[in-house]
Amino acid sequence: MNLPAAFFLRICAIAVLVPMAVTACKSESGQIDEAKMQAFGRSYTDAWSSQDPARVASHFAENGSLQINQDPPSMGRAALTATAATFMREIPDMVLSMDGLSAEGNQFIYRWTLRGTNTGPGGSGNRMNISGYEEWTMSPAGLILESKGHMDLDDYQRQLTANTAESSPALDAEQESIVAVVQAFFDTMASKDAVGAEPLLIPEGTFHSVRELDGKTVIRTFTNRSYLDELPGETPRFRERMWNPEVRIHGSVATLWTAYDFWKDGTFSHCGIDAFDLVKIDGHWKIAGGVYSADSDCDPSPLGPLNDVESEVP
Incomplete structure (x- = not known):
């Protein structure tokens, strides 16, 4: 099985989902527009989750390249499209999450988490x-020129070869969409977004919270509104992970029950069970609240x- 090709980005422009329009991410004062950086990051992340490999390649310059660890790089959009297609074929339900974006010197760092199931041919x-994370150098047009x-x-x-005898039953598409909402909640917690x-x-x-x-x-009880108000000011780096989630749905009501662990600044903090309550509103699942040990x-x-890599989430 080929190793995953990457999920990465650099952010000096917003690229629409075809490589036509790129808006520079600097304001008139020359400062980097953080909102546009986040938008480009979400666009790139969505491309990797879209099962459309050309959409991934459109975020690269024509002569852009991608190299994972010490593997030979994929160079040019044709090679990048082929690499993304192979990975999407091997993990058909792949969902990529953006864990954070940061500028370091002349590069940008894109941190990601991949989730999915190896159910492709021979999976x-x-x-x-x-x-993982990617180090990006950008082209003058604001597309990815080089990714390491x-x-x-x-x-x-x-993970690829582990015994799955104790794994949770396969989830259907609607259940997976609920898992994705909870995972996005964890990801935004990690990035304080x-x-x-x-x-x-x-x-x-x-x-x-029950202890x-x-x-x-x-x-300890808190509202979703108070959580949103306090999140940006939190100092520790958070990382919450879940495994083998169980999802039940009845009409527009759902629950997600999962084991989890929680880390602060790369150090184990606590663990337990998360029980999320969700409601489907206008076609979208939203977290109404829940209880956790x-x-x-x-x-x-x-x-x-x-x-x-996980502990480096900003």
């Missing part, structure tokens, strides 16, 4: 959850320890 059927990707290949191979999180939540909704301390049950000791996560 293992394993569910995948792998993170980094990911943990050992972790990727472990309250603007991106707001459409996922019903503002009046409520969460309850056992000294033989007593301690409950906050435990200090749980069964080991099948995702393994937090790797170096």
Whole structure:
């Protein structure tokens, strides 16, 4: 199986989904427009989740290249399209999430997490959850000229070949869409993106945290609105991971039950069970709230320890 080609970006322009119109991401004062950077990032991320490999390649310059670790680079849009097509064929339900964007020197860093199932030809059927990052150099036109990707290949191979006897049952498309909403909630938490999180939540909704301390049950309650207000000011770097989610749907009401672990600044904080309540409004699932246990000791996560790439989320 070919290794995943990358999910990356650099952000000095907004590219529409065809390589025609590119809007520079600098304002008249010459400052980088962070809103446009985020928009380009979302466009690029959506392209990798679209099952349209040409849409991925459209974010690159005509002579753009992509290299993962020490593998030979894919050079030019034809090669980039072929690389993306191979990866999409091997993980048909691939969903890419953008974990963060940052400028470092003359480059931009795009951090991503890939989730999906290896159900393509000869696939293992394993569910995948792998993170990485890309270092981007941009062309004068604002498209990706060179991408240098980094990911943990050992972790990727472990997930690819792991015994799946205890994996959760396969989810249908509607259930997967609910998993995607909850995962997007985790991703916006990691990047402290309250603007991106707001459409996922019903503002009046409520969460309850349940913790056992000294033989007593301690409950902490907060609203979705207070969460959104406080998120941008949080100092620690957060990473929440889930595995084997169970989803039940009845009309416009759904629940998602999953084991999870939670990390602060790359260090384990707590674990437990998340129980999300969701409502479908105007065709979109939104998180109404939920309840979660906050435990200090749980069964080991099948995702393994937090790797170096995951812990670097800004």
